[in-house]
Amino acid sequence: MDDRHNGPVTKDGIRIHQPADFEGMARAGRLAAEILDAMAPLVFPGQTTAEIDRVITQMVTDAGAVSATIGYKGYQHASCISVNHVVCHGIPGPKVLKDGDILNIDVTVILDGWYGDTSRMFLAGRLNRKSERLMQVTHDALFKGIEMVRPGNTFGDIGAAIQSFVESHRMSVVRDFCGHGLGRVFHAPPNVLHYGRPGTGPVLEEGMFFTIEPMVNLGRPETKILADDWTAVTRDKSLSAQFEHSIGVTADGYEIFTLSPADNFHPTWGS
Ligand code: MF3
Numbered sequence: 001m002d003d004r005h006n007g008p009v010t011k012d013g014i015r016i017h018q019p020a021d022f023e024g025m026a027r028a029g030r031l032a033a034e035i036l037d038a039m040a041p042l043v044f045p046g047q048t049t050a051e052i053d054r055v056i057t058q059m060v061t062d063a064g065a066v067s068a069t070i071g072y073k074g075y076q077h078a079s080c081i082s083v084n085h086v087v088c089h090g091i092p093g094p095k096v097l098k099d100g101d102i103l104n105i106d107v108t109v110i111l112d113g114w115y116g117d118t119s120r121m122f123l124a125g126r127l128n129r130k131s132e133r134l135m136q137v138t139h140d141a142l143f144k145g146i147e148m149v150r151p152g153n154t155f156g157d158i159g160a161a162i163q164s165f166v167e168s169h170r171m172s173v174v175r176d177f178c179g180h181g182l183g184r185v186f187h188a189p190p191n192v193l194h195y196g197r198p199g200t201g202p203v204l205e206e207g208m209f210f211t212i213e214p215m216v217n218l219g220r221p222e223t224k225i226l227a228d229d230w231t232a233v234t235r236d237k238s239l240s241a242q243f244e245h246s247i248g249v250t251a252d253g254y255e256i257f258t259l260s261p262a263d264n265f266h267p268t269w270g271s
Pocket residue numbers: 069072073075079080089106107108117180211213230244
């Protein structure tokens with residue numbers, strides 16, 4: 001028995017963490033959020049995504065943490081950087097950002113054994129109305145989901161809140177990727193779907209830790225994976241956005257572990 005993994009697990013395989021565990025998650029989550037806070041000045045037309053990832057790698061090391069993604073299923077970078085029609089798992093590289101690009105930067109760190117996983121959108125250069133609307137709806141959709149987090153509600157309540165909000169804005173929720181339980185592991189039960197029906201799915205209990213990370217497309221929801229086996233793009237080439245927080249269920253609601261210390265979660269409006 002692995003003594004890092006104490007405490008009960010529900011019939012759905014979801015670990016119930018102890019009150020003291022919230023502190024470890026908060027520290028890991030804060031570090032991941034601080035790293036994203038430091039990225040804003042590095043995102044500009046002419047910048048490469050490799051350079052952004054290089055700084056992230058350095059910051060993880062300097063903090064005495066470990067990247068959760070380097071070595072994960074063969075992935076070799078400390079971040080995923082997903083530009084424009086890339087839905088998620090964009091690989092940092094020599095690609096040069098251009099004016100008007102929108103990008104998600106996703107960082108997961110391991111600090112003292114706890115995983116902090118967060119992503120948010122950034123803008124290179126000037127904002128256009130279409131991208132602004134997509135990022136605003138995606139950001140707000142994440143919070144529609146978060147607002148459903150309390151003991152007694154279900155994971156279906158989270159998914160339904162996100163889906164109905166997004167579709168009311170005539171955008172689509174990606175079905176091919178979901179949020180996940182985490183804690184002392186990167187990806188654990190449950191799959192946190194960003195669509196669904198109220199009242200369905202596992203019941204939320206105090207001590208559950210998971211991410212909510214909706215991906216929203218301006219066009220259709222379908223995705224495909226490029227030949228690099230990682231990069232997921234929209235099939236119809238429409239723009240895609242994503243925001244992600246790591247969250248714990250408390251006695252009467254939730255704690256967001258990955259809040260931005262600089263209050264800079266949203267690229268232009270504040271968190
Ligand atoms: N951080 C991503 C998530 O939100 C996972 C990235 S795995 C990688 O779950 F290998 F692509 F980095």
